[in-house]
Amino acid sequence: EAEIEDISEVISTDPARTAKLLRVANSSFYGLPRRVGTISQAVMVLGFSGVRNLALGVTLFGFRSSPQRKLSLDMEAFWRHSLVVGASARLVAPHLKLKDLEQAFIAGLLHDIGKIVLMEHFQDAYSKVLAASAGGVRLHAAEIEAFGIDHAEVGGKLCEHWKIPPALTRGISEHYPCGNAGTWVAKDPLVSAVWLSDNLSKLYP
Secondary structure (H helix, E strand, O other): OOOHHHHHHHHHOOHHHHHHHHHHHOOOOOOOOOOOOOHHHHHHHHHHHHHHHHHHHHHHOOOOOOOOOOOOOOHHHHHHHHHHHHHHHHHHHHHHOOOOHHHHHHHHHOOOHHHHHHHHHOHHHHHHHHHHHHOOOOHHHHHHHHHOOOHHHHHHHHHHHOOOOHHHHHHHHOOOOOOOHHHHHHHOHHHHHHHHHHHHHOOOO
């Protein structure tokens, strides 16, 4: 029920988030007809949902490991994959009757955020999981074997802790197929968009 001015005031209290949000809003990805110079303009052009999801995305996109720690996870490849899945999810969303394209983008962007959590807290164990995956074991299976939970579920738990909207949480936590994936379009189109985009991205490493 917030007004544009309320949203703008909250976001504008953080200069770094404001700069990132405006940069993303003005990127060629959105192809807006005019440049966006204020948060109020961004809200009017992209809508409340679009700005909310973008603000969430640019905030969580800064969720990085300490530079003092050497991680086995290739962070550059990780974020490149995340961006590809996000962009792809946004493109396939209309074909799955999803109206909130930005939500599809954010779900795709953050679908693997659980990997960061596992790497941050279980460095040695997750390095072994990644090694097993590189050796041919499915990552999902290696994670379950090591932790009893996979990175999709971890990402979902993180979203619940942060009180992320349920639809977006499902898109992140359920992007691995359980049963007949062909029924997902009717069950949860957002999950379908992320799952499909994740698999499409693997065709273009």
